């Protein structure tokens with residue numbers, strides 16, 4: 001089961017729920033954790049997904065308890081604006097999407113239009129999105145999937161954001177599907193312990 005962590009409008013959450021429903025992502029969104037009341041909380045409630053709203057930071061043991069308490073196997077950060085400590089049993093199972101080609105244009109404060117402004121200011125000819133495994137810092141873990149697009153003459157942060165977001169809609173479900181399927185392949189299952197996170201979709 002997949003938990004989605006949010007702070008924003010919920011477009012990414014809505015996409016992941018739809019991809020689970022149409023079978024292209026072999027998972028079920030069973031929990032949404034929000035850092036504040038926001039559009040994404042409404043998306044979750046409309047879809048009948050349980051929501052935890054928590055304004056403060058999690059300690060790793062608290063996060064571990066929330067995730068295991070809801071039977072969560074995988075976590076997708078979808079515009080979540082807080083840094084998460086990674087519980088030991090969830091290493092490799094917490095994933096983020098970033099609207100630029102990491103390792104460039106990542107880090108604290110680099111979210112939303114800030115990212116696209118920085119890309120335009122740099123003069124880069126290409127941008128895109130990156131799905132990566134989370135470690136204990138912002139935007140630095142191993143990259144799973146990247147998709148690229150051109151930066152066009154006359155682009156504004158908003159126009160670039162829209163082009164990148166169209167890529168995100170494909171890249172995030174694809175990366176999650178790759179990770180979930182490879183973790184449930186026979187070879188992976190043989191080497192896996194019996195932890196609560198193991199094998200859950």
Ligand code: GRF
Nearest residue numbers: 008009010011012079098099
């Ligand atoms: C996406 O652009 C993603 O790159 C970033 O947060 C945005 C999603 O926010 N991490 P939302 O889906 O509109 O709430």
